[in-house]
Amino acid sequence: MARLLDKYEELVHAEVQAVAARFDLSVFPKVRVADVLEPETLGVTGALKSYALASHFDFVICRNKFDTAYAIEFDGASHAAPKQIERDAKKDRLCQIGDFPLLRINSQHLSKRFGPMSLLAWLMEVHEMQLAFYEAQTRGEISPDEDFDPFWLMSMDPGEARFPYSFAAKARYKLQVLKKRGKIVDGHSSGFVGRGTDGVLHGYNFIRVTPETAITVKSSMRPHRFPAPLMELLDEILAVLLTEEVDLYLAGQIGALPVAEVVKRWTSLRSGLSMGSTHTAGFEGFPPPERRT
Known part of the structure; x- marks a missing residue:
């Protein structure tokens, strides 16, 4: 007998x-696309209709038992x-036409490298709390002027992290401690997150470890048809990655770059x-902070 899910899909499930x-x-699991996005309702024909009838979603999430979400x-x-x-492009197109959220993940989303929960769990939970x-x-229970910010959500449950949705809280605090101990020059990182013309998010972070040198990290995140604060999430991930690199530097396992080279890379990558956002620790010769949408 064939298995409905392979080993990775079983982990996702x-x-x-x-x-x-x-x-x-x-x-x-394994729900036919046409049972969620009816071709007749969407008005699709030809190859898109055939694909909808023959393909399936790996997992469909429902509210009220059977209302597709x-x-x-x-x-x-x-x-x-x-x-x-x-x-995949056909499936993405059908979801776009049907205005149906689709979250594409890979094995990295199952890892708990960045915090107390996986990236998949973070995305799902933050989405539900955002709703x-x-x-x-x-x-009328919350002021209309207040913005949703998952990174300030505090857990009151014993044994849980104080700010479970802020992956970078401990990392950022560690950088401040290292500065106070004289191990590095800046206690806060500098960086940015922006979106390319293809929708891919790109981020860059660095921190000065001496007045003339700095440690850098960069990362990217593919676009999703899923309502979650992805720019903010990438910024959190970058902060964790940067702190890991600082640890390697202090252990003598990697070197640092000249600040002039770091600023050059910053300008080129931007x-x-x-x-989406830019933040700097602020030092002479560096562009001022800015924030644009």
């Missing part, structure tokens, strides 16, 4: 089920193949990006 239990969600796709190594890229926040605003 377990992670999704754990979050679903907390928020009274239902999880259905969004889908999750696990993109393994095979998704780099040209034919699979074409299929609850906006519903509370609609009912070129062509639509800036």
Whole structure:
């Protein structure tokens, strides 16, 4: 007998089920795309219609037992193949036409490297709390001027992290401690997150360890048809990665770059990006902080 899920999909299913239990969600694996996004309703024909009838979502998440909310796709190594890229594009297009949220993940999203929960769990949980926040605003329970910020959500449960949705809280605090101990020059990082013309998010972070040298990290995040604060999440990930690199530097395992080279890279990497946020520790010869949307 064939298995419905492969080993990685089984891991995703377990992670999704754990979050679903907390928020009274239902999880259905291997659901036909046409049963969620009806071709006749969408008005699609030809190749798109055929694909919808023949393909499936890895997981469909429902509220109220059977009301479809969004889908999750696990993109393994095979998704780099040209034919699979074409299929994925068709699925993305159907979700775009149907205005249906789709979260594409890979094995990195199952790791707990960055905090007390996986990136997949973080995205799902933050999405649910974001919806609850906006519903509370609609009912007048929260001021309409207040913005949703998952990084300031505090847990009161014993044994849980104080700020469970702030991956970088401990990392940022560690950098401040290292500065106070005279191990590095800056207690805060400098960096930016911006969006390319293809929708991909790109981020760059650095921190001076001496007046003339700095440690840097960069990372990217693919675009998602999923309502979550992805720019902010990438900035959190960068802060964790940067602190790990600072640890390696202090252990003598890596070197640092001249600040002039770091600023040059900053300028080059920002070129062509639509800036989401920029922050600097502030030192002579560096561009001032800015924030644009």
